[in-house]
Amino acid sequence: MNIIACVKQVPDTETLIKVKPDGSGIVEDGIKWVMNPYDEFGVEEALKLKEKLGGDVTIVSVGPARTMETIRTALAMGAEKGVHIDDPSLNGADAYTTAQALAAVIKTLPHDIIFCGQRAIDGDAGQVGSVLADLLGIPSVTLVLKLEIAGTAVKAQKAIEGAMMTIETSLPCVITTQKGLNEPRYASLPGIMKAKKKPVDVKNAAAIGITAAAKAKVAKTVPPPARAPGKILQGDDPALKAQELVKLLREEAKVI
Amino acid sequence: MAKGVWIVAEVRDGAYRKVSYEIASAARKLADELGDEVCAVLCGSGIEGKAAELGKYGVDKVYVADNAALEPYTTDAHAAAVAKIVKEKDPAILLMAASVQGKDLSARLVGKLATGLATDCTGLKLEGGKLIAVRPLYAGKCFGEVAFEATPAMATLRPNVFPIVENAKAGAVEKYDPALDAGQLKTKVAEVAKDTSGKIELTEANIIVSGGRGMKGPENYNILEDLAKVLGAAVGASRAAVDAGWRPVTDQVGQTGKTVSPNLYIACGISGAIQHLAGMSSSKFIVAINKDPEAPIFQRADYGIVDDLFKVVPEVTAAAKKILA
Numbered sequence: 001m002n003i004i005a006c007v008k009q010v011p012d013t014e015t016l017i018k019v020k021p022d023g024s025g026i027v028e029d030g031i032k033w034v035m036n037p038y039d040e041f042g043v044e045e046a047l048k049l050k051e052k053l054g055g056d057v058t059i060v061s062v063g064p065a066r067t068m069e070t071i072r073t074a075l076a077m078g079a080e081k082g083v084h085i086d087d088p089s090l091n092g093a094d095a096y097t098t099a100q101a102l103a104a105v106i107k108t109l110p111h112d113i114i115f116c117g118q119r120a121i122d123g124d125a126g127q128v129g130s131v132l133a134d135l136l137g138i139p140s141v142t143l144v145l146k147l148e149i150a151g152t153a154v155k156a157q158k159a160i161e162g163a164m165m166t167i168e169t170s171l172p173c174v175i176t177t178q179k180g181l182n183e184p185r186y187a188s189l190p191g192i193m194k195a196k197k198k199p200v201d202v203k204n205a206a207a208i209g210i211t212a213a214a215k216a217k218v219a220k221t222v223p224p225p226a227r228a229p230g231k232i233l234q235g236d237d238p239a240l241k242a243q244e245l246v247k248l249l250r251e252e253a254k255v256i
Numbered sequence: 257m258a259k260g261v262w263i264v265a266e267v268r269d270g271a272y273r274k275v276s277y278e279i280a281s282a283a284r285k286l287a288d289e290l291g292d293e294v295c296a297v298l299c300g301s302g303i304e305g306k307a308a309e310l311g312k313y314g315v316d317k318v319y320v321a322d323n324a325a326l327e328p329y330t331t332d333a334h335a336a337a338v339a340k341i342v343k344e345k346d347p348a349i350l351l352m353a354a355s356v357q358g359k360d361l362s363a364r365l366v367g368k369l370a371t372g373l374a375t376d377c378t379g380l381k382l383e384g385g386k387l388i389a390v391r392p393l394y395a396g397k398c399f400g401e402v403a404f405e406a407t408p409a410m411a412t413l414r415p416n417v418f419p420i421v422e423n424a425k426a427g428a429v430e431k432y433d434p435a436l437d438a439g440q441l442k443t444k445v446a447e448v449a450k451d452t453s454g455k456i457e458l459t460e461a462n463i464i465v466s467g468g469r470g471m472k473g474p475e476n477y478n479i480l481e482d483l484a485k486v487l488g489a490a491v492g493a494s495r496a497a498v499d500a501g502w503r504p505v506t507d508q509v510g511q512t513g514k515t516v517s518p519n520l521y522i523a524c525g526i527s528g529a530i531q532h533l534a535g536m537s538s539s540k541f542i543v544a545i546n547k548d549p550e551a552p553i554f555q556r557a558d559y560g561i562v563d564d565l566f567k568v569v570p571e572v573t574a575a576a577k578k579i580l581a
Contacts, residue, residue, distance in 0.1 A: 133367070
């Protein structure tokens with residue numbers, strides 16, 4: 001089986017995000033970059049599928065030079081090879097452009113199933129997997145919590161508001177992965193050593209035949225609205241503080 | 257030239273989801289500023305009779321695709337049906353719900369319509385007659401103002417943020433043929449297993465009571481559930497509680513879970529790790545109950561109680577029960 005897992009490098013969840021004074025983006029100094037946590041579920045599912053059905057796993061990623069570390073992490077987890085699309089015109093690209101770049105590469109590779117994280121925790125757009133599927137003309141199932149493949153039949157479960165939904169489709173398809181699908185493995189030391197020798201193709205936009213033209217862009221980045229300092233309720237009696245809280249919520253905040 | 261503010265209305269089990277009225281109201285506001293009309297797309301089966309109802313929330317015209325293949329929702333059938341009428345009528349703006357369905361549909365439309373989409377928006381404005389969509393980035397650690405280079409400018413709106421405004425318009429109904437090709441439809445819904453526990457969805461809740469590591473174990477969440485019941489609230493959890501296996505992943509609030517903006521968020525035994533704060537800081541009022549006075553959650557809280565949550569929470573439940581009786 002030819003399995004693809006798309007990954008993105010993002011700031012670690014513990015990162016304090018600072019906005020540049022001119023609003024042109026965030027300050028990147030000192031950020032610890034990691035594999036997008038939702039993509040880890042995709043890589044893990046790809047590896048599990050390979051272990052069960054045979055085949056190989058190719059990692060595809062769009063991003064600047066530092067992205068190579070994240071591709072190597074996925075190779076250390078057990079993927080066979082990688083494609084790194086690195087072009088300054090694609091840094092901070094919108095979902096459409098990113099999906100175009102991924103599609104341009106994936107079209108040239110055999111692909112039975114493609115995994116993408118349901119969203120990347122930086123831009124939180126949650127679009128790339130679906131757009132990629134559309135550009136490739138194949139089905140997509142988003143937010144998958146459970147996946148079964150039998151032949152070319154695909155059965156996927158996802159949570160919708162107030163229900164669990166089971167969706168059936170067929171290969172080839174794109175699956176976007178949600179927390180709960182699996183427990184991503186850690187890269188082993190031998191895995192890390194082996195990953196250094198695994199092949200990664202580096203391509204720029206011209207090599208894959210695309211020209212970046214954003215359909216949407218973040219024109220300005222702003223800090224979140226400041227919150228007024230709160231009130232700490234004083235006293236030793238939990239019951240009295242609880243009563244005061246309920247009174248404030250009712251009469252001052254008017255939220256209950 | 258692209259013209260008009262459009263929405264895709266969301267129906268589940270034959271009824272509009274509340275967020276549909278929110279996006280209709282938001283669309284009306286933009287259309288009034290632009291001097292344009294609001295049109296809605298309604299896709300489903302046996303739903304034509306529901307269409308005119310949208311007029312109440314400011315919709316001038318409703319395009320209805322009534323087809324057995326459109327119920328229940330599947331990605332490929334709905335994306336094809338919406339794309340067909342949007343391509344034909346060429347609206348300037350297209351708003352959808354940032355629900356599970358709306359996010360799935362809108363992302364697929366990005367590909368079909370070769371346009372841009374701002375996901376999970378908390379604000380909309382017009383600059384020079386063009387849409388600017390305001391949305392959280394990094395789960396709310398900062399915000400982005402998104403501008404569009406293609407039409408329709410698409411945005412999904414976070415539930416519970418945009419007010420519902422009644423503003424009666426014609427709601428004229430026009431049926432169209434979605435021209436679905438059965439051979440092209442590759443996904444189908446095999447089963448929908450409803451949660452019959454009466455649980456309120458986190459992303460749509462007005463009030464959330466949330467518990468973290470300070471809950472000490474899964475068996476103690478009943479005190480939060482009791483409070484939630486009295487307040488009509490949903491129960492959430494921090495990543496620590498989910499990773500410990502105390503609560504299901506669907507309950508997680510934060511950067512690797514759900515981003516929520518209820519009117520009231522009550523954080524119990526949650527220290528306030530940055531990735532949790534990111535997911536709930538846009539709540540209108542925040543209450544923190546934690547015995548550690550240094551917990552970062554207190555810096556975000558409107559009201560804080562520094563005490564043992566096991567003593568405080570049942571008292572809050574009792575006091576709320578009295579006041580709400």
